[in-house]
Amino acid sequence: MAKRIESLKILENKRLNNEYFTLELSGNDTIPEMKPGQFAQVKVEGSPETFLRRPISIHDIDPQKNSFKLLIQIAGKGTETLSKLRMGDYLNIIYPLGNSFSLPKNGQKPLLAGGGCGIAPLLFMARYLNNHGFEPVILLGFRNKERIIEYEEYLDLGEVFLTTEDGSRGERGFLTDHPALKSLHYDMVYCCGPDPMMKAVASLCSERGITCEVSLENLMGCGIGACLCCVVDTVRGNLCTCTDGPVFNIKELKW
Amino acid sequence: MVKLGFSIGDLQFKNPVLTASGTFGYGSEFDDFMDVSLLGGIIVKGTTLEPREGNLYPRMAETPSGILNAVGLQNKGIDYFEKQIYPRISTYNTNVIVNINGSYIDDYVALAERINRLEKIPAIELNISCPNVKMGGMAFGTSLNSAREVTRAVRNVYSKKLIVKLSPNVTNIVEFALAVEEEGADSVSLINTLLGMSVDVRNMKPALSTITGGLSGPAIKPVAVRMVWQVAKAVRIPVIGIGGILNTDDALEFLLAGASAIQVGTASFIDPQASIKLLEGIEKFLTARGFSDIKEIVGYINK
Ligand SMILES: Cc1cc2nc3c(=O)[nH]c(=O)nc-3n(C[C@H](O)[C@H](O)[C@H](O)COP(=O)(O)OP(=O)(O)OC[C@H]3O[C@@H](n4cnc5c(N)ncnc54)[C@H](O)[C@@H]3O)c2cc1C
Ligand SMILES: Cc1cc2nc3c(=O)[nH]c(=O)nc-3n(C[C@H](O)[C@H](O)[C@H](O)COP(=O)(O)O)c2cc1C
Ligand code: FES
Numbered sequence: 001m002a003k004r005i006e007s008l009k010i011l012e013n014k015r016l017n018n019e020y021f022t023l024e025l026s027g028n029d030t031i032p033e034m035k036p037g038q039f040a041q042v043k044v045e046g047s048p049e050t051f052l053r054r055p056i057s058i059h060d061i062d063p064q065k066n067s068f069k070l071l072i073q074i075a076g077k078g079t080e081t082l083s084k085l086r087m088g089d090y091l092n093i094i095y096p097l098g099n100s101f102s103l104p105k106n107g108q109k110p111l112l113a114g115g116g117c118g119i120a121p122l123l124f125m126a127r128y129l130n131n132h133g134f135e136p137v138i139l140l141g142f143r144n145k146e147r148i149i150e151y152e153e154y155l156d157l158g159e160v161f162l163t164t165e166d167g168s169r170g171e172r173g174f175l176t177d178h179p180a181l182k183s184l185h186y187d188m189v190y191c192c193g194p195d196p197m198m199k200a201v202a203s204l205c206s207e208r209g210i211t212c213e214v215s216l217e218n219l220m221g222c223g224i225g226a227c228l229c230c231v232v233d234t235v236r237g238n239l240c241t242c243t244d245g246p247v248f249n250i251k252e253l254k255w
Numbered sequence: 256m257v258k259l260g261f262s263i264g265d266l267q268f269k270n271p272v273l274t275a276s277g278t279f280g281y282g283s284e285f286d287d288f289m290d291v292s293l294l295g296g297i298i299v300k301g302t303t304l305e306p307r308e309g310n311l312y313p314r315m316a317e318t319p320s321g322i323l324n325a326v327g328l329q330n331k332g333i334d335y336f337e338k339q340i341y342p343r344i345s346t347y348n349t350n351v352i353v354n355i356n357g358s359y360i361d362d363y364v365a366l367a368e369r370i371n372r373l374e375k376i377p378a379i380e381l382n383i384s385c386p387n388v389k390m391g392g393m394a395f396g397t398s399l400n401s402a403r404e405v406t407r408a409v410r411n412v413y414s415k416k417l418i419v420k421l422s423p424n425v426t427n428i429v430e431f432a433l434a435v436e437e438e439g440a441d442s443v444s445l446i447n448t449l450l451g452m453s454v455d456v457r458n459m460k461p462a463l464s465t466i467t468g469g470l471s472g473p474a475i476k477p478v479a480v481r482m483v484w485q486v487a488k489a490v491r492i493p494v495i496g497i498g499g500i501l502n503t504d505d506a507l508e509f510l511l512a513g514a515s516a517i518q519v520g521t522a523s524f525i526d527p528q529a530s531i532k533l534l535e536g537i538e539k540f541l542t543a544r545g546f547s548d549i550k551e552i553v554g555y556i557n558k
Contacts, residue, residue, distance in 0.1 A: 003287040005527060043525070048320040051472060053525060094527065221315050221322060222524035226280040228326045229315035238308050238329060 001032055003097060003224065007090040011067055013083075016149045019074055020117070021083050022059065025091060026067040034058050034068065035100030036125035037215055037247040041223035042070070042082065043092040050078035055220045055242070057121040057192075058096065071150070073117035097223050098246050101125050101213055103132055104188040110134050111186035112158070113201050115141040115175050118193025121215055123150065125190055126157040137161070137186055141175030141197065144168045176200040187211070202250040212250045216241050257541045258548040259534075261295075261515045263442045263493050266377050266416045268295040268350055268516065271549060272506070272534040275497050275520035276301055276354035276380060276420075277326065278471075281340050282347060288527040293534070295516060296350035298380050299340070303356050304366055306332035310387060316453045316462035321472030321499070322521060323451050325465040327387040328356050333369050345375035352418070354380045358391035360408050367413040377415055381406065381440075384422030384447035386469045396422035396431065396447070403434050410439035418495065421445040423475075423482055432486040432494075444495035444518065445486060446479045472521040473499040480512050487513025487554055501529060503536025510537075513554040 008025040015021045041053035059071040074080050085091065101121075104110045110129055114122040119140060129136050136158040142148045145168035154160045161180045162170030171178050175197060181204065191201045192215040205212035218241040221227035225243035232241050234252045239245065259270035273296040274282075281299050282291045291297060309329025316323045330336075336353070344351050353370050357363040363381065370376055383396035383405055395401045406419055419435040421428055423446035432443050448469025453462040479498025487494045496514030500506050501522045509517045522529040537549070546552060 005288055048473070049317075051320055051525065052317050052322065219313055219315055221324070222278075222284075222527075224280075224284050224527065226278060226284045227315070227324070227524055228277075228309065228329050229324060231309070231312055231314070231329070233312070 001096060003094060004032060005092070005094045007092045010085055010087055010089045010091060012087060013085050015083075017146060019147065020149050021072055021074075023070045023072065023082070023085065023091065024067050025070070025093075026065065031061070031063075031066055031068055032096055034061060034096040036128045037100035037121050038096040038098050039223075039246060040070065040093040040095035041097060041220070044078040044081050045092075047077060047081060050081060052221060053094065053223060054078045054082070055097075055217070055223055057215070058124055059120050060123050060127070071117070071120040071123075094223060098242055099244070101190050101215075101247050103129070104134055108134075108187035109185055110136040110188045110190065111139065111184070112136050113139045113141075113175055113189060113191040113193070115193030115197040116143070116147075118191075118197070118215075119150065121192055122190065123153055126154060130157055135159070137180065137184055139163070139175055139178055139180060141165075141193070174200070176204060189213070191215070199255055202253075202255055205250060213247050214250060214253075215246045216248060217246070257538055257546065258550075259538060261493065261549065263378065263416045263418070266350070270295040270534055271510065271516035272530050272537070273298060273352075273495065273516060273518045274523060274530055275518035276382065278520040278523050281344055282351070283343065285523070285527050289531045292348040294349050294530055296352055297347070298352045298354050298518065299344065300330055301328045301354045301356045301382055301385065302330050302333055302336055302366065303328055304333055304362050306330065306335065311464040313462065313464055314468075316455075316468070318451070318453055318470065319474060321470050321474030323453055323463060323468040323470050324448070325387045325463045325468035327465070328385060328392075333366055337369070337373065341373060341375070350377050351375065352378045352380055354382050354420070356382045356385060356388070356392065358388070360405050362391070363405055364408050364412055367409045371413050371415065378418055378441075379413065379415070380418040380420050380444060381409055382420045382447070384420050384424075386422075386424065386448055386450045386467070387465060393422050393424060393450075397425050399430060399434055402431050403438050406435045406438040406440055416441045418442040418444050420447055421486075422447050423478060424450050428482045429485050429489045432490050436490045436492050440492060442493045442495060443486060443490065444497055446475065446482055446498045449475050449478065471499070473501055473505075475499050476505060476508075480508050483509055483514050484512040484556075488557065500533070501525075503533045503540060506533045506537055507540060507552070510549070510552055511555045513557065515553050
């Protein structure tokens with residue numbers, strides 16, 4: 001799929017809570033075919049400190065509306081600036097970039113595990129699985145009930161389980177403590193979130209011989225394979241998170 | 256029609272816009288965004304004799320108006336280049352130049368000999384200014400004797416155009432330019448990255464795995480323009496200006512200060528079309544100001 005550089009119009013900037021917002025984008029041209037796990041390199045205008053583009057996952061697509069969404073956590077200056085964009089503003093992005101999650105084999109049961117902003121690529125993945133006849137188990141982890149986002153969006157897409165670190169809603173503890181992980185049957189795990197969480201999920205999967213794909217969030221310079229800044233150490237040597245990833249099978253990673 | 260071409264000896268470039276080594280991959284990364292053959296030339300990734308894995312992650316840190324990198328010359332080595340990359344990139348209708356690197360003089364010599372045989376590579380850029388490797392690299396470019404020796408050794412075995420890429424991490428860059436010119440360099444390109452460092456305050460540790468790295472981007476542009484101006488006045492060979500060029504005006508600054516051509520580096524990360532856009536911009540500027548040949552503005556500020 002050819003990569004594009006485009007200025008897209010913001011249809012909506014929706015604030016989810018004090019930390020998260022979604023941007024819905026559309027352009028004059030038909031949006032390209034995109035797959036879950038892929039990302040965009042987003043330009044942040046007007047600040048010398050946010051000089052590089054910011055990598056953000058494709059969160060959801062709506063082919064009927066010719067639009068797609070990004071889910072963004074305010075992590076620093078760049079994402080803060082993006083949070084102030086308004087309906088009708090334009091956002092310059094390079095997309096679609098990177099590889100994507102693979103589909104399970106026929107009859108396999110997928111499980112999606114996302115923590116915090118790591119849920120960004122998973123909504124799209126859940127829909128994609130549904131469209132291909134799979135009903136995933138969805139396990140979401142947040143710090144507390146105030147930080148839960150988009151829970152309702154997942155309810156139609158699979159069986160959803162929730163954890164909060166303080167127990168204010170759902171199961172108390174980390175996502176990896178959820179009893180569903182032990183009691184339920186699943187054959188393929190898709191995971192995105194903070195590194196410690198992904199590593200915990202990965203080790204659980206390797207112990208049980210379950211295939212697991214994680215989506216990495218390495219720092220990026222270019223996003224298109226030109227700078228070699230985003231590398232991850234794998235059994236095949238240093239690979240670029242932006243072109244060989246961001247999705248990796250945990251068997252490849254030297255975790 | 257404005258004349259945009261420049262030459263290094265008898266090697267013609269259709270225009271003065273090249274892309275900087277390590278920031279443009281092997282060109283094909285940019286095929287979706289532009290017709291690479293429209294450029295005056297591309298300088299491919301730093302290449303070594305043996306494959307190199309480069310430095311540990313994190314290798315990049317963003318700083319105000321720039322980035323620090325410590326990639327450390329990750330590449331698959333000359334064999335891979337010759338077999339896998341060369342057949343593909345030699346179809347570009349532009350000058351494809353290889354940036355060569357080594358830990359010892361013998362490495363540079365062996366590489367130059369290999370590349371001399373590649374018909375479609377009309378020039379090499381001798382990188383004696385990489386700040387991110389333990390051995391060689393910048394060590395060659397910050398000692399006058401070493402800079403001379405490595406240039407001389409490569410000159411002896413390499414019959415095509417030899418561009419030497421200078422390090423800004425020296426007290427007097429003019430001395431280095433004159434030294435390599437005397438040893439037979441056909442052109443000098445400058446600047447490579449400035450040695451820098453950044454500390455991640457939140458985690459209370461260095462931002463890069465290597466602690467120090469090379470600074471590039473607009474932050475280094477005034478330093479680069481100054482050095483290009485100094486060097487261009489002193490040498491007779493063409494000077495290629497590099498450092499923080501994002502747009503047309505940046506490129507023009509270098510040309511007006513004395514550069515015969517420029518290389519676009521970090522800018523390609525933010526706008527993959529930056530090089531092609533500023534090429535159009537240069538042409539527009541020349542037309543608007545009534546110049547018929549780009550040579551008329553090279554070093555204009557000294558006239
Ligand atoms: C492939 C990929 C997909 C991503 N998808 C999303 C997404 O869908 N939604 C979202 O909110 N974020 C996503 N991220 C992370 C996002 O890119 C960073 O949070 C963002 O670049 C921070 O920019 P900033 O200017 O706001 O923060 P900065 O001021 O640059 O940094 C603030 C803090 O965030 C950390 N940080 C910076 N860049 C990254 C990064 N790439 N990964 C992790 N931490 C980082 C810094 O170390 C620092 O501690 C993704 C990252 C990658 C590589
Ligand atoms: C990620 C990265 C990798 C680089 N790799 C090389 C290299 O392999 N060889 C080289 O001579 N210069 C290398 N450079 C230096 C650039 O070619 C250029 O000299 C420098 O970045 C300054 O130009 P800029 O400010 O336009 O980027 C690299 C720079 C960056 C940012
Ligand atoms: S971010 Fe530049 S190579 Fe991956």
